[in-house]
Amino acid sequence: MHASRTGRRALLFCAMIFPALAAAQRVEISIDASKSGPTISRNLFGQFAEHLGHGIYEGIWVGPDSKIPNTRGIRNDVVAALKAIKVPNVRWPGGCFADEYHWRQGIGAQRAVTLNPNWGGVIEPNTFGTNEFMDFIDQIGSEAYVSVNLGSGTPQEAAEWFEYMTTAQPTTLEKERAANGHPAPYKVEFLGLGNESWDCGGNMTPEYYLSQAKIYSHFVRNFNPGQQSKDQMLKIAVGPGGDGPRWNDWTETVMKAYQQHTWSWDINGLSMHSYTVVKWPPAYKSVGFGETEYAEILKSTLEMDDLIKKHSAIMDKYDPEKKVALVVDEWGGWYAPLPGSNPGFLVQQNSLRDAILAALNLNIFARHGDRVRMSNIAQMINVLQAMILTDKDKMVLTPTYYVYKMYLPFQDSTSVPVTFDAGTYRQGDISLPRVDAVAAKGKDGKLWVEVTNVDPNQAAEVELKLAGVTAKSATGQTLSAPKVDSVNTLEAPNGVVPKAVSAEAEGGKLTLKLEPKSVTVVAVE
Numbered sequence: 001m002h003a004s005r006t007g008r009r010a011l012l013f014c015a016m017i018f019p020a021l022a023a024a025q026r027v028e029i030s031i032d033a034s035k036s037g038p039t040i041s042r043n044l045f046g047q048f049a050e051h052l053g054h055g056i057y058e059g060i061w062v063g064p065d066s067k068i069p070n071t072r073g074i075r076n077d078v079v080a081a082l083k084a085i086k087v088p089n090v091r092w093p094g095g096c097f098a099d100e101y102h103w104r105q106g107i108g109a110q111r112a113v114t115l116n117p118n119w120g121g122v123i124e125p126n127t128f129g130t131n132e133f134m135d136f137i138d139q140i141g142s143e144a145y146v147s148v149n150l151g152s153g154t155p156q157e158a159a160e161w162f163e164y165m166t167t168a169q170p171t172t173l174e175k176e177r178a179a180n181g182h183p184a185p186y187k188v189e190f191l192g193l194g195n196e197s198w199d200c201g202g203n204m205t206p207e208y209y210l211s212q213a214k215i216y217s218h219f220v221r222n223f224n225p226g227q228q229s230k231d232q233m234l235k236i237a238v239g240p241g242g243d244g245p246r247w248n249d250w251t252e253t254v255m256k257a258y259q260q261h262t263w264s265w266d267i268n269g270l271s272m273h274s275y276t277v278v279k280w281p282p283a284y285k286s287v288g289f290g291e292t293e294y295a296e297i298l299k300s301t302l303e304m305d306d307l308i309k310k311h312s313a314i315m316d317k318y319d320p321e322k323k324v325a326l327v328v329d330e331w332g333g334w335y336a337p338l339p340g341s342n343p344g345f346l347v348q349q350n351s352l353r354d355a356i357l358a359a360l361n362l363n364i365f366a367r368h369g370d371r372v373r374m375s376n377i378a379q380m381i382n383v384l385q386a387m388i389l390t391d392k393d394k395m396v397l398t399p400t401y402y403v404y405k406m407y408l409p410f411q412d413s414t415s416v417p418v419t420f421d422a423g424t425y426r427q428g429d430i431s432l433p434r435v436d437a438v439a440a441k442g443k444d445g446k447l448w449v450e451v452t453n454v455d456p457n458q459a460a461e462v463e464l465k466l467a468g469v470t471a472k473s474a475t476g477q478t479l480s481a482p483k484v485d486s487v488n489t490l491e492a493p494n495g496v497v498p499k500a501v502s503a504e505a506e507g508g509k510l511t512l513k514l515e516p517k518s519v520t521v522v523a524v525e
């Protein structure tokens, strides 16, 4: 009697301390490695850096005279961190800022001091301009995605900017670029034809936007000799900003015109913006929240799948060959500004919930990889769902950063079909799929599997049922933390960091044990 009571107490103790051990959910994930789906483009892991708050100034640019270690004014710690996640492209200079940006104010020895009316009305020193952005892109080993000012600028201004950046011929603008320190033409991989032209980019109707976009598409030329045949610059038009008739109409109008386009204009991508916000103005806390807010935000983020399906269906009508990519170039969690911060600076913390949110979205993009070939999370540093938070000479890597690091093997991988019964996680009246998963053959030839355990209370025992490959083991990394709102801070930077995970096949079965609320990436060997 006594012994069994002790045993029960021990079990109860175990269940309290390790609720995960008490009730692991069994999940079977079938992966057929002999089949392949769409490529998971490296460009799905793109970033966005706008002149907003401390996204550029302090986050990237400290100036050459700063005591913070830097190379030509660009902070070394941030560059090293970004190099490690192989950022494929960076969208710049905005956002709303792009449609008020005049590139000439940001070149040469004398910079114009202007204002940033969109974001706090603060001074814009223009010390970070074209040459600095391109230097930054070069230092982190990325590609430039430059959005031109289609709202308050002119086609001539944008055309001259691209001549300044890309020509190798001895024009006046080429000489000016050389005099500013860069004789060789810059490579511009992506051109953004405005930003949110239906709102901060000029409140245009789709028809009016289209007539403007055609003009910019024709006249904004890339002259870089290395980008004339292969590696041509891709042009990305403004697309929808949500769900419903207004946005369907926008996609419909642009795509219908694309179907009938002539030689003199073209687009290769249609942008889509969709933040996880639930309430407007953003009211959810980025730290100091509980399970209900965790479930509400994740439920909302999963709407991305439906949104992509709806706009892809419209695109399919006019572009069945999927020549035009759907480019989700602004997405992520958008929460209430941190108390004490400038509300115009969009400062928020980044928690384990954001890591899970990022994984769920990256998986959605990967599953739609035939149409969704690029995405840019908003934003890279110190703004919204950032990779990095800085404070003077210090920096901290966020849980979202670690997801991007763990997903590196998926860059330019080939997706492999995955089937599973996700089960259900319930919180109040919210039901969510308990797990999510993607698999792909990496460029290294290995089979990579990602599994997200959304359930914050129960561990998962995931049996990988593999066809087309014999597996002995799985090794990789897992990211979890004690609480749904666990964060990394300057004082405690290791609250949410990946740790090693592995499993050996036993009796022909390969079973991964996943912690509650975790993101796991393994290579199957």
Ligand code: AHR
Residues within 6 Å of the ligand: 050, 094, 095, 096, 097, 195, 196, 330, 378, 379, 384
């Ligand atoms: O990312 C912040 C802002 O959100 C961007 O400037 C704008 O394009 C969007 O509305």
